[in-house]
Amino acid sequence: MKLYSNTITNLKLRASWGQLGNQNIGLYPYASFVNIGGSNYLFGDLVTTGASLNEMANSKIKWETTEASDIGLDLSLWSKLTVTADYYYRKTNDILLRLDVPQMIGLTAPYQNAGVVENKGWELSVNYHNNIGDFTYDITANLSDVKNKIVDMKGINKTGLQVNLEGNPMSSLYGYQAVGYFKDAEDVAHSAKQFGTVAPGDIKYQDMNGDSIINNLDQKVLGSVIPRYTYSLNVDLGYKGFDFSMFIQGVGEANGYLYGQGIMPFNMGGTVQEQHKDHWTPDNTDAKFPRFAFNEINNEQNSSFWMKDASYLRLKNIQLGYSLPKSVLQKVSIQNLRIYVSGQNLFTFDKFWDGYDVEAPVSDGGWYPQLKIYSVGLDVKF
Numbered sequence: 001m002k003l004y005s006n007t008i009t010n011l012k013l014r015a016s017w018g019q020l021g022n023q024n025i026g027l028y029p030y031a032s033f034v035n036i037g038g039s040n041y042l043f044g045d046l047v048t049t050g051a052s053l054n055e056m057a058n059s060k061i062k063w064e065t066t067e068a069s070d071i072g073l074d075l076s077l078w079s080k081l082t083v084t085a086d087y088y089y090r091k092t093n094d095i096l097l098r099l100d101v102p103q104m105i106g107l108t109a110p111y112q113n114a115g116v117v118e119n120k121g122w123e124l125s126v127n128y129h130n131n132i133g134d135f136t137y138d139i140t141a142n143l144s145d146v147k148n149k150i151v152d153m154k155g156i157n158k159t160g161l162q163v164n165l166e167g168n169p170m171s172s173l174y175g176y177q178a179v180g181y182f183k184d185a186e187d188v189a190h191s192a193k194q195f196g197t198v199a200p201g202d203i204k205y206q207d208m209n210g211d212s213i214i215n216n217l218d219q220k221v222l223g224s225v226i227p228r229y230t231y232s233l234n235v236d237l238g239y240k241g242f243d244f245s246m247f248i249q250g251v252g253e254a255n256g257y258l259y260g261q262g263i264m265p266f267n268m269g270g271t272v273q274e275q276h277k278d279h280w281t282p283d284n285t286d287a288k289f290p291r292f293a294f295n296e297i298n299n300e301q302n303s304s305f306w307m308k309d310a311s312y313l314r315l316k317n318i319q320l321g322y323s324l325p326k327s328v329l330q331k332v333s334i335q336n337l338r339i340y341v342s343g344q345n346l347f348t349f350d351k352f353w354d355g356y357d358v359e360a361p362v363s364d365g366g367w368y369p370q371l372k373i374y375s376v377g378l379d380v381k382f
Helices: 185-189 326-332
Strands: 008-022 034-043 046-053 064-077 081-098 111-132 135-152 172-175 178-181 203-205 220-223 228-239 242-253 255-258 307-309 312-323 336-350 373-381
Touching: 008 081
Parallel strands: none
Antiparallel strands: 008 064, 034 046, 064 081, 081 111, 111 135, 135 228, 172 220, 178 203, 228 242, 242 312, 255 307, 312 336, 336 373
């Protein structure tokens, strides 16, 4: 490589493989224990403290194991440009699950080493630093992606807002496919039966199996909250006594979900928000929110209606500073003096629900939003 030593200052190919056990499996339920005091019995007129066996155990339980493989490249050009790239594959076996047992046993099902999850992904980091006279600059860009998939759950199918189903990412969003609002009374009469008293302006769900009844058989995986294409950009500039830094981060693809008091006025003690004014009426059929319906459950169902694009770009931090020249500071016995102004979370570009933090993608409205912070500072070193 001597012929290229002025151009290629570093070149390394990497490959690795390893296994790691996960000991964080709670109380390591390998044995059954008798609980004293949790089950009281009545003998005659006296209540007597009892003991009971409530949970099955698994004497063959063991740690979860993650197996990881990685290939990578480290490259430096002209001592100024650095590139690091990796592709990895991680597979976790023997994940602890409670598999179904007959209810006649009368005990809670034991944990078993049954689940398998895999992650495939890549990471790329590029840094370039140089100077033009007194002007210096250092720029670092990062981009990564991961595909998460549950390989095996031993057929366990649980329902809820977030579920773990074979062939899908962990904690996938799960619910009904919304197809807009009911237009009028005729639309309600000729559509599948839904929840409670349905009226024009309510959310309409897709009848997935064609049985004219909307129930849990019509639910499906709607999206994933695990981000894809995570990226960041860090910029550091300098000119004589001035310095400037900026950090931008974001996600290229993800889903988010709003529920509870975040979507329905007065729900769980929530208040009416300004955006709730844009609700369905016969004169406002393209509204952001369905009709106001008190004590009705149709519009509160988990559905794609409340799911939003959670991709974003955020200016996380920006700072501008100035350090006084050493020749000036020596006269007053100060080693260093720097003044600066900075800001955090100054702007975010996203398509998420108004007023809610896109970095908390599944929210009931209880998350306090991230604040914009403006700062002025002085650093002095004697």
